[in-house]
Amino acid sequence: MPYSAEHKQQIRSRIVECARVLFNRKGFTEVSIDEIMASAKLTRGGFYNHFRTKEELFVEAVAAYQDFNPADRWPELNFDSGRCGAAFARQMVDVYLSREHLDDIEGHCPMIALPSDVARASPGVKHAYRGLLERMAGMFAQSADASADAHVARRHGLALAALCVGGMVLARTIEDDAFREEIRAATRATAHDLID
Template identity: 60%
Template sequence: MPLSAEHKQKTRQRIVDCARELFNRRGFDEVSIDEIMQRAGLTRGGFYNHFKAKEELYAEAVSAYLDFDPSQRWEGIRLDPGCGDAFGRQIVEAYLSTAHLADIEAHCPMIALPSDTARAGPHARRAYRCLVEHMASMLARGMEGEDDGARDRSLAITALCVGGMVLARTVDDPAFADEVRRAARAVALELIGSAD
């Protein structure tokens, strides 16, 4: 009896979730299809029922973060898209939070995978670009009509958030990592402006 479309979709999602966590932890090259499938509780042969190649899975794992809701994973985080420029502040607070920094498996791929993506093929790079654009557009939403520089400011805030977290994640001194994270947060919030 063939499996239902719903079962197939749930299995595919489980593979993507396991891959995203492994890629975040160790990078694209260091993770094998066998490891991903084992973590998902499946056989390697099943991989090709869902994906043509590992890079296709990688691109989908990056894209999956478009639907990530940090309030579902990190305590004390709240995102309300209907609250104007306060939404931008909420994004910055969540992105540059200690919870995000500590949760390596749920890191945004923009933090965890920039070097891997830079060396990846067009599908992964396109998924990464879409993620950057998505974050910038969410930030710009609260600034629209405020001035003509909302897009530039939202891109700068995105760069501060991602760059700040990349540096905080890679330095060997936790106190300095926290200082970097807090400094990026302060300047990003300043660029957003004060909440109404």
């Protein structure tokens, strides 16, 4: 009896999630198809029922983060997706720059975990990565002054996104915990200044 379309989608989603975690943990080049499939508790042969290449899976793993809900991963942060404007942007800054996000290597946003891998990847991966950045910048753009035109709001959103991502990339590379915290705190305070 053939598997249902729903079952196939569940398997595909499981492969994508396992790959996302492994890519975050080890980077694209250090993760094999065998390792991904073992993590998903599937055989290597099953991989090709869903993806042609590891890079195709990488595209989907990066793009999947667009549907990420911080409340699902870090409920203690009390993320409320119903907020809007500046209140939503401040909340995004606080969650993105949270200690929970920094310490959760497997849950990192691909913009933090994979920038070097993406820079060397195919146009499809770069397109998915850009989609994440565009989405984040768009959310931050909503916090721009109401009188700002679309160009100014976009610039505001991109600056906030770059600040948050850059702050977390730097904090992730530092072993000294006090310095990591100083980077996060400085980034958070400056981002809040830009929103307020």
